Amino acid sequence: MKFDVIVKNARIPKGEDTIVTNILVADEKIVGFLPNIEGIEATEVIDAEGHLTIPGCFDSHTHFMDPGFTHRENFLTGTSSAAAGGLTMIMDMPCCSKPSVRGVEELESKLNAIKDKAIIDYAMWGGVTGEDIRAGKKNIIKEQADYGVCAFKVYMTPSVPTYERVTDPEMLEAFRWIAEVGLPVGIHAENFAMCDYHVKKFQLEGRMDGPAWAEARLVEAEQAAIELGINFSEATGARLHIVHMSSGIGAKLVGAAKKRGLHVTSETCPHYLMLNYQDAMTEHGAFAKIAPPLRTKKDNEELWEGLQNGSVDFMATDHAPYEIETEKAAEGMNIWTAFPGIPGVETLVPILVSEGYNKGRLTLTRLVEVLSTSPAKQYGLYPKKGAMLIGSDADFTIIDLEKEWTIDQKKTYSMAKYNPLHGIQLKGKPVKTVVRGKLVYDDKEGIVGKEGYGQFIRRQSIQKLDKTIKF
Ligand SMILES: [Zn+2]
Numbered sequence: 001m002k003f004d005v006i007v008k009n010a011r012i013p014k015g016e017d018t019i020v021t022n023i024l025v026a027d028e029k030i031v032g033f034l035p036n037i038e039g040i041e042a043t044e045v046i047d048a049e050g051h052l053t054i055p056g057c058f059d060s061h062t063h064f065m066d067p068g069f070t071h072r073e074n075f076l077t078g079t080s081s082a083a084a085g086g087l088t089m090i091m092d093m094p095c096c097s098k099p100s101v102r103g104v105e106e107l108e109s110k111l112n113a114i115k116d117k118a119i120i121d122y123a124m125w126g127g128v129t130g131e132d133i134r135a136g137k138k139n140i141i142k143e144q145a146d147y148g149v150c151a152f153k154v155y156m157t158p159s160v161p162t163y164e165r166v167t168d169p170e171m172l173e174a175f176r177w178i179a180e181v182g183l184p185v186g187i188h189a190e191n192f193a194m195c196d197y198h199v200k201k202f203q204l205e206g207r208m209d210g211p212a213w214a215e216a217r218l219v220e221a222e223q224a225a226i227e228l229g230i231n232f233s234e235a236t237g238a239r240l241h242i243v244h245m246s247s248g249i250g251a252k253l254v255g256a257a258k259k260r261g262l263h264v265t266s267e268t269c270p271h272y273l274m275l276n277y278q279d280a281m282t283e284h285g286a287f288a289k290i291a292p293p294l295r296t297k298k299d300n301e302e303l304w305e306g307l308q309n310g311s312v313d314f315m316a317t318d319h320a321p322y323e324i325e326t327e328k329a330a331e332g333m334n335i336w337t338a339f340p341g342i343p344g345v346e347t348l349v350p351i352l353v354s355e356g357y358n359k360g361r362l363t364l365t366r367l368v369e370v371l372s373t374s375p376a377k378q379y380g381l382y383p384k385k386g387a388m389l390i391g392s393d394a395d396f397t398i399i400d401l402e403k404e405w406t407i408d409q410k411k412t413y414s415m416a417k418y419n420p421l422h423g424i425q426l427k428g429k430p431v432k433t434v435v436r437g438k439l440v441y442d443d444k445e446g447i448v449g450k451e452g453y454g455q456f457i458r459r460q461s462i463q464k465l466d467k468t469i470k471f
Pocket residue numbers: 061063093244318320
């Protein structure tokens with residue numbers, strides 16, 4: 001028998017250890033592992049060169065801005081940047097497109113606009129806004145769920161003008177509706193009144209420094225929002241997911257809710273592990289402006305602990321680039337008026353490998369869980385995605401654990417040539433990215449994947465993460 005692809009000399013996880021093997025691929029799926037491939041034929045051979053090869057990494061929180069805001073990013077530049085960062089799949093948010101996704105019609109128009117651009121696979125978040133809830137449009141939940149979205153997103157604070165935030169009672173209603181379809185509801189967890197009050201207060205006081213943004217969007221606003229979300233989850237049975245959780249107190253609240261048996265999960269992003277607001281917002285100003293904001297060094301450490309003990313379930317990026325000339329540093333723009341958002345897909349895996357695994361903060365098992373397996377399970381994509389099993393999609397992230405390099409904000413496939421992680425030295429880098437048996441990124445050649453190769457992956461099933469909390 002002739003196989004389509006052999007990924008040879010792949011060092012794959014076996015418990016906390018690794019073994020070197022060869023992975024056989026047919027029809028875009030894993031069909032076998034062989035220690036010796038003498039006499040075995042394949043149309044194509046991808047050499048992993050003995051590097052660590054893990055199930056394809058998955059960023060379940062991106063804003064690729066397409067269609068509608070393609071002066072910031074589009075599905076070609078976004079997925080190219082992701083592939084160069086070792087990602088084989090992303091899951092895009094419903095808010096940052098024109099029209100925003102709040103039903104199947106908008107979802108189909110978005111899928112149509114991006115289908116010839118993506119070089120890696122993508123899943124979709126469903127959407128529901130305050131306006132939809134007031135209008136009683138409960139049907140949009142079931143129709144999007146039936147179409148194959150993996151979760152729903154609501155904002156507690158204003159974000160995109162076409163994607164209205166929910167008030168507290170509207171959020172409760174959203175939880176009731178979404179509980180019926182069994183999918184997670186991801187909340188942007190910041191209490192609006194608390195943020196709004198402090199932003200206005202600081203503006204009156206004339207604060208124009210970078211750190212003012214982070215101090216105005218205070219940690220108590222995230223705490224209050226997460227507590228409310230947990231209450232609503234308990235009351236309605238909806239599966240609560242805290243997106244881009246920025247604080248140590250958040251990790252503790254989620255951990256405690258899990259201990260009580262509630263279906264509450266969370267993600268954090270590399271910048272909340274690596275940067276503190278005092279240093280980063282003083283140095284980078286609006287280029288480190290995000291919501292929720294960067295916190296303190298103590299929060300960095302407590303989120304690493306959360307990743308270790310399971311109160312933080314997995315990693316994502318909240319990749320949300322803006323145009324420097326018009327949206328970050330336009331003439332007359334200040335820390336209050338600059339748009340909040342930073343890129344992230346190209347540096348997620350490198351940071352977790354370098355600062356997590358290589359520095360002993362994460363075991364190999366945990367590294368694979370937080371970058372691949374856990375988000376795939378959470379969003380009903382496992383074991384098609386997030387697994388290295390017979391029958392799984394042949395998605396691999398191949399990592400040189402020794403490669404030393406420095407993050408350079410100009411050297412990126414993203415359209416956003418700014419990054420508050422600029423200048424950070426790392427050890428470890430994805431060197432090959434394989435999506436359904438196709439090499440799409442090679443560290444020596446750059447992007448080798450084809451536009452339009454990436455497929456829309458519908459939710460396969462409804463799954464829940466059942467993690468034991470280790471504290
Ligand atoms: Zn986001």
